[in-house]
Amino acid sequence: MVDKLLFKLAGIKQIMVKLAGLTFLQALLIIGQALFLSATLTNLWLGKSLSSQVVNIVGFSLCFLFRQGIDLLNSKILDDYARKSAKDMRKKLLEKLFVLGPEVVQQQGTGNLVTLTLDGIFQVENYIKLLLSKMIGMLLIPVLILIVAFWMDLTSGIIMLLVYPLIVLFMIILGFAAKAKADQQFTTFQRLSNHFIDSLRGIDTLKYFGLSRRYSRSVYRSSENFRKSTMQTLRVAMLSTFALDFFTTLSIAVLAVFLGLRLIDQEMALFYALSILILAPEYFLPIRNFANDYHATLNGKNSFHAIAELIHSPAPKKEEVELTLWQNKDQFQLNDVSFAYDEQNKLAPLSFAASGYQKVGIIGMSGSGKTTLINLISGFFTPNSGTFKVQGHELADLNAAAWRKQVLYIPQTPYVFSDTLRNNIAFYTPDVSDEKIWQAIKVVGLEKLVAELPDGLETQIGSGKRALSGGQAQRIALARAFLDQKRKIMIFDEPTAHLDIETELELKEKMMPLMENKLVFFATHRLHWMHQMDHILVMDEGRLVEQGTYAELLAKNGYFCKLLKEMRGTKDAE
């Protein structure tokens, strides 16, 4: 219940002291309010006039007002504090995300990370607010009321004291029962709730089979099943609120009857009896508030822990190394580099060397390990063993600022930001002149697109705006590469896999000149690119099976030739 992580927040101790002080004051006002009201009612009952009770009534009103005033102050302090903490946390989280990079995005999913950063932190904000105020309220107010109750009437005090642990006990027991029940149903639960999404995702397939109209009934039926199983769970889950309600109201009822009987026996005065009756609901109020918000805080707690874990996850150690601008004489080497993450990302130890402005082709079928190798070279993955050697420096991985500064990375679908065309093209070089941009547009063949756009360079493109085709996105990536002449290392990961052949050809014509005077790593399963490569790495099932120039590989008549044959469906190789 008490979350240790919470106490690690900056400034939390001061806030808690402040809140505790205010809550203590509030408890006194609650008691004052009850006593003044009780005195008023007792005197009025005795037949005294209203005017004689002005002092008591004013006392009651003032206590009531100040109590609400403190409430306001309390929540203001908490609001401000929670907002500030949330803001700090969001900043830390973002900074971390942008350090960890694509690897963590891939692992956790974009949607999940965005939700965590925005909604998750709003939940945490709420969690901090609720937990602090409700917890302090629950710890202080009942205790003070109980002291007053004991002072007024021992037996009433004992009743109140005994009921409290009973409530907590039953809530815990029923809470566990509900949880077990919910766990039990979780799988059916999920399947049913996914059914609706599933049928929407496949709605076109259903239509193609002429089944979509009939499927409507199935949607209804499964939703009804969902309702039935949810209701079964809710029946148990709501019992814990019921138990809380039941014990609090019943104990007020019991107290009332009990006080009545003591009054009949003339064992106590009306003033005390009324005070205790008025205080009883206040005694239970904090725990009821706490229980009401308990579920809301659960989400907050989970998000809080998930966020803290991300923030404190170790950032990959950045290699500190000085590299000079890549030149034709420079050397690049992989020595026995291996990697294992899961079935898809696995590499047996491999070595190769490249130098200067060589073009290195990486060829292989799906799942052969091309992308894993590319991720190692671009510095996103850290190898399990082996080393890199760049310009004579030995490095454990390529997650080094000096390396990245020189790299142009072009994936299968280059990301187009939701921004203007201009900003997208000049992403790596924000200060570039319009003249240069127009030049880049010509070089990569984007003139036709610009002519079609209503506002030319200033047109908003990207998701939700004007979507671009795969070929156009590739051209934007190439334009970025053209503008940033300081980057001499190009890494391509399947840049044309999903394009139609004519677009691929056109792009190839634009791409080849851009690869001049650069060190290029080019991963693809399209064989025709290999003619233009100086050195070819042939990958199969996570292993580097062959390497050499095109001619060397043909001469070997090994796996590369087999690939060629299989592709053409002919037995005779070139």
Place this chain on the structure above:
Amino acid sequence: MLNKLTFFKALQRDSWVKPFLRHYKKTLWLAIFLGILTFICASGLMFISGYLITKSATPPENILLVYVPIVLTRAFGIFRPLLHYLERLTSHNWVFKMTSEFRKKMYDSLEQDAVFFNNKYRLGDILGLLSEDVAHIQNLYLRTLFPFFTVCGLYVFISLGLGIISPLFALWMLVLYGLLVVALPLWSVLVNGARQEYEKKVKNSLYLDLTDNVLGVADWIFSERTGDYIKRHEENEAKLLDAQAKMRKFERKRDLVGQLIFLAIILSVLVWATNRFGGSQSEASNWIAAFVLCVFPMADAFMPLSNAAQETNVYLDSIERLNKLPQPKESQKISQVITEPLTLKISGVTFAYSDGHRDILQGINLTLTPKEKLAILGRSGSGKSTLASLIRGDLVPTKGQITLNGIDVTEFGDEIAKYIGVIHQTPYLFNTTIVNNVRLGNEAASDQEVWDVLKRVGLEKLIKKLPQGLETMVDEAGLRFSGGERHRLALARILLKDAPIIILDEPTVGLDPITERALVKTFMEVLQDKTLIWITHHLQGVDQMDKIIFIEDGEIVLQGSPAKLSQNKRYQKLKQIDEGY
């Protein structure tokens, strides 16, 4: 002033929230009635306790004189939690029942445009939004509408009850409680409504912006500009936090005003009760404490209303979005029946989207005789896929006509599935067993028939190896069908359907050449007896077709048999590249 309350405006032309209130009326009334009773019991408990204690203090000569109050105290004490529990169950049950109908309506609405669902809406977005909308509408009922109806009922009950005892005082209470029921929520919506609107907008753009940039994180890192982004994010975030702080400030103030009104109610009751019952210690003066104490539990009912009213702004988008969905139409049942062999004729077809400027397709003429095999080549965006939609009758040509044995394809309605089957780029596998997925083709197919088609598409061995065989869930951990295998499963489905004409809409995009080759080979083998329309972006395997057409900018620029085209320079060049020369 009501015009400012966009929520009411949205409700006026709403067809997604209001109609459901008419469903299951009994349960709905029961839930509201139970809600009212719950608060009456809570109030009644304090009322009768106050009476019991003051009466006991008289003190009565005999305990039997307070017997009725004692029983009532206990009854209220037990009934309040019980009624509350039942009320919650009833209202949740009602909302879930409504949700079932709601989902069905949503599905029916989207079904009309099913084929274009994936293009029209960005899938992730719309699914997220739709399930969020369902949750929002549920909350609207549970957290705003039900409590509001309940409090209104309670309000009427208090006014009537006091009206019997003292009409003038009842009128005064009508005013004070009215402030809590009407004025305060209205004030909240008016003041915070605009802020909430703004908050929502900023939050939304923050969402889009963050998603956009998390997706592009690699570029931020490589360009070493992450600092720029974080700064930009913080500036936008500050706007949001500022709006939220203002909202919270207002809420705190408003709650204080609410409490002040409540204090006025307590004091009014105190004064009224003393005037009415006080003056001397008597049987009557027992009622003073009863009336004063019973006011306190009312805070639980009336105070949350303002926040609930304010929340309606959050649901507004959902209501508006839902109302923009097309209304489900009744299906028209005129379908034509034709028998094989089928001849498909495309004559002079031109197509443009109603909002588009240029024609997607222009004057296309084609005839496909039974069992003829046609390949359609062209760049993405050249109109290939549009042609497929036109052939299935999902789109209607602006000019020209497409007929099957002389009957316009649009006249077949859903029955077209009998004659034309489609495998598209990303065949969808439903989250159910393999056999259920295959049986989509023919629900009456026997296990033997299912195995037969699986054998033909080359999946028999793979599935026989699975411990649960045909009953394996397609997406269960450990078993992920690869791209090629998914297409094979989709092919099995189509074979079971046994339609005479099959459209393959770029089924091999993104596959590596060897997988592609093997898949194309299977397609050709098993679809030998069918009329085949194969839309493709590679030339792999096209020489096995009878006819090839190239579409460019909506027109057929090149056509002929593979033998004839192999004389063509352009065709030769593309083919060479595709084969890796």
